[in-house]
Amino acid sequence: VLPEDGSDSEIDRLVRLAGEVASEFAWKVEAADVFDARRKRSAGVRSFRSLAIAAFAVVIILLLLVPMPQFHIFPSHGSTRAGGAPQSATSSTLPSLRSDFYPSYLARASSNTAYVVAREMCGGSICLQLLLTSDYGATFERVTPPASQIAANGSFEMTFANPRDGYTVLGPALAHQRLIMTGNSAKSWHLIRFGSTASVYQVAVSKLFAYALVVSCSSKESCSKYRLYRAGVGSSVWVSLAVPSSHDLAGQQIFIASYGDTVWLSIGDGGEVDVLRSTNEGESFSTVSRIPAIGCKLEPTSETVIWLNCDTGNDGAWFRSDDGGHNFGVLPLQGSNVGALDPVSSSIAYFSPVTSRGLYRTIDGGQTFHQESSLSLDVSFGNLMHGLGLVFESQGRTELSRTSDGGSHWEPVRLPKGN
């Protein structure tokens, strides 16, 4: 940022650019709010004047009629405080993590912040606890989970736009999936309602917007009429958008992802996956490419670079595009059967095969992958060096580990245990 020649014009340019950055912020200033606030403020002033006149009249009457009372200027002890904010659970009031809970889900929120979901079977369902680390695994604090219990075979997806604003889709079946959001780093969560028959299929976030793909379900099995909704990150006001009319979404494998102003949809009809792209915040979509797969999960790391993790039936297939989704190149991971891809940037990604051990990394945009570890783990990297991993142990148990050297060495993380 230091001006190369320290010239006045260079300083002015930097200030102008800093001001232009503000145009990317999701401002909540609308003309309608101004009219509304003005009306309310005027009404408030009128009410205040009326009240003041009435109070003055009452005081005069009292002074004339009653003997002078003894006034207490300061309130006595035990007076109540009016207008207190509703309480929400904080880390200090939450119970410690029970020793029978084990980490099972990682959600990255920024380059140094992640949420770890811990779960355990309790009765016929799964009990949840949630931990937050702001230094990628060095320390943790307890925060409020979006739900204390979820159905044993239900769905659970958690995604964060930033350390503060997060979204969770959960439910026992497609017909009953709900969206729950937090705007205060998981101190509290609230339910987003889209209608009595609406079920939330999926949610995607960018730094600016959240998108929810919602479907109307008339019964447990019968869901149709997809709608796409958009809200500013952290906002509870969702705007309804049309889904692409070119595709019938009912019964298809659909994935949604977003980066900046761009939104992608992948729609698999059982044999081929169409990748659709919107560059106007979900207002309209056009098909940009077709992939031979059943369904493809989209992982954009910029507005042009997208990584695809595809299900082809028996095997997995992985692709990468660096032109916004028009063309995809195949990543050299075909022999790995099925696995999870964790892209960190446009050039760096981690791959964890499910059917064999090992963690692989590419730093050249997927041209080559090198084995970094022989452990069997799922990873979530905040940046090139720092990551969290769920190491799979016997009997389905997992242990949380962290690395600070890009995945070569992993050390177990001690989570706060208790009763």
Add this chain to the structure above:
Amino acid sequence: VEEASLQEEFSRFFDRTKAGLLGQAYLLVGNPEDAQDLVQEVYLRVWRNWDRVSSLDNSVAWSRSVLHNLAIGRWRRLKIQRSRSHLNSRATVATPEVSADHLDLISALMSLPTIQRRVLVLRAFDGLSTADIAAEIGTSEATVRLWLSRARASIAANLRMKSAPPSRKVR
């Protein structure tokens, strides 16, 4: 009908000036939430005086002056107004991840005296000439040039200090 027509006229003005005022407010106060509150308050005042403001030759300059005046005493003024107004509670502004360089520059701007920050923002962000700035804030061109020069020097020094490598330890 007249109210609807006025609202429509104000809405056009609002759409035309919103981005510029928000950018300016952000550069003046250094954080999006305060900038948003400020701009909301500016538009409330513009709308309250719309019959007068709309007839001005330069209603944008008038709005900008209100913004600057509010920014100077923003804590005192906004605290009072918030306590008795019916404005929505302070809304957060979702922002994309900004670079450390950007934050350094904002921090350098915030370290400037208010008047220097104001003239620098008017010059660099609004693109006003020194003559226009002098007319807008009611001072001479020479004074504006002096303030600009000091503001730029302070920022350059501030940024150089931040980007300088830490001194080596001597054994």
